[in-house]
Amino acid sequence: MDYVTLNNGVEMPVLGFGVYQIPAEDTERAVSEALAAGYRLLDTAAAYANEEAVGRAIKSSGVPREDLFVTTKLWVQDAPAEQNARRAFETSLHKLGLDHVDLYLMHQPFGDVYGQWRAMETLHREGLAKAIGVSNFYPDRLVDLIVNNEVTPAVNQVEAHPFFQRADYQELMREHGVRIQSWGGFAEGRNDLFGNALLAGIGEEYGKSVAQVVLRWLTQRGVVAIPKSVRAERMAENLDVFDFRLTEEQMARIATLDTGASLFFDHRDPETVTWLAQRRLEA
Ligand code: NAP
Numbered sequence: 656m657d658y659v660t661l662n663n664g665v666e667m668p669v670l671g672f673g674v675y676q677i678p679a680e681d682t683e684r685a686v687s688e689a690l691a692a693g694y695r696l697l698d699t700a701a702a703y704a705n706e707e708a709v710g711r712a713i714k715s716s717g718v719p720r721e722d723l724f725v726t727t728k729l730w731v732q733d734a735p736a737e738q739n740a741r742r743a744f745e746t747s748l749h750k751l752g753l754d755h756v757d758l759y760l761m762h763q764p765f766g767d768v769y770g771q772w773r774a775m776e777t778l779h780r781e782g783l784a785k786a787i788g789v790s791n792f793y794p795d796r797l798v799d800l801i802v803n804n805e806v807t808p809a810v811n812q813v814e815a816h817p818f819f820q821r822a823d824y825q826e827l828m829r830e831h832g833v834r835i836q837s838w839g840g841f842a843e844g845r846n847d848l849f850g851n852a853l854l855a856g857i858g859e860e861y862g863k864s865v866a867q868v869v870l871r872w873l874t875q876r877g878v879v880a881i882p883k884s885v886r887a888e889r890m891a892e893n894l895d896v897f898d899f900r901l902t903e904e905q906m907a908r909i910a911t912l913d914t915g916a917s918l919f920f921d922h923r924d925p926e927t928v929t930w931l932a933q934r935r936l937e938a
Pocket of ligand 1 (some may be wrong): 676706837
C-alpha cells in the first residue's frame with residue numbers, strides 16, 4: 656500500500672474502502688471482508704447510517720487501531736452549529752466504538768459552514784480528529800474557507816472519475832496544501848464505465864480490468880481513492896493496483912475522457928443545495 660502525507664503530517668493510505676449505499680445489515684460483513692483483504696482506510700459518514708456496523712467490523716477484525724485510518728463525516732447542522740457539530744461528532748464516535756477518528760470531513764458546503772468548521776478545529780486540537788477536511792467544496796468555497804480560518808482542510812473529498820477528472824482543481828488544491836480524495840471513482844458505473852473501450856484496451860496491456868486501470872490512474876495522480884464493493888473478489892481486485900504503472904501516453908489518453916462536468920449533482924445548483932440542505936439527520 657502506498658501512503659500520502661497530509662498537510663499536518665498525518666499519513667493516509669492512497670487507497671481505501673467506501674461504504675456509501677451498503678445497507679446497514681450488510682456493512683459489518685463487507686467491512687470485515689475488506690479488512691481481511693487488506694484495506695486499512697475506511698470511509699463512512701453519519702449520513703450513511705452504517706457507522707455502528709463499521710465499528711463492529713473494526714472491533715472483531717483484530718487489526719490494531721494504529722494500523723487503521725477511519726474517516727467519518729459531519730452532516731449539515733442547524734444553528735448553533737458549534738454545539739450541534741460536537742454532539743454529532745460524539746454520536747459518530749460512539750457508534751464507531753472509537754476514541755478518535757483519523758479524518759473528520761464536513762460532508763457538504765452548506766449550513767453554518769464556519770460554525771461547523773470552528774467545532775471541527777476544536778475537535779482536531781483536542782486530538783479527537785487527527786485530521787479535518789471537507790467534501791464537495793467547489794474552488795470558491797474551499798479558498799474562502801482556507802483564507803478565513805486557522806486550519807486548512809487536509810482533504811477535500813470530491814466527485815472524481817475518468818468522466819469528471821478535476822485536474823485543474825487538483826492543482827489548485829495542491830497549491831493550498833489540500834489533498835484531493837475521489838468519491839465515485841468508478842462513477843458508480845455510469846456512462847458504461849466498466850465497458851469503456853479505451854480503459855479496457857489499456858487494461859489488456861497489463862492483464863488488468865477497467866476498475867484496476869481507473870484506480871491506478873487515480874492513485875498515480877496522487878488522488879486518494881475509496882472504491883466501494885460488496886463482493887470480496889472485487890475488493891481484492893480493487894486493491895491489486897500497485898504492480899503496474901501507466902505511461903504518460905496512457906495517462907494522456909485517459910485525460911481525453913474528461914467531460915468536465917458532474918455525472919451526479921452540481922453542488923452549486925440551487926436545486927441540489929435545497930435538496931441536500933433540507934435533509935436533517937437524527938442526532
Ligand atoms: P463507486 O466506488 O464509484 O462505484 C461503486 C460501484 O462499482 C458499485 O456498484 C460496485 O458494485 C461497483 N464495483 C466495485 N468494484 C468493481 C469492480 N472491480 N468491477 C465492477 N464493478 C465494481 O461509487 P461510490 O460508492 O459512490 O463511491 C465510493 C465511495 O466514495 C463511497 O462508498 C463513499 O465512501 C464515498 N462517497 C462520498 C460522497 C460524498 O459526498 N462525500 C458521495 C458518494 C460517495 P458491487 O458493490 O456490487 O461490487
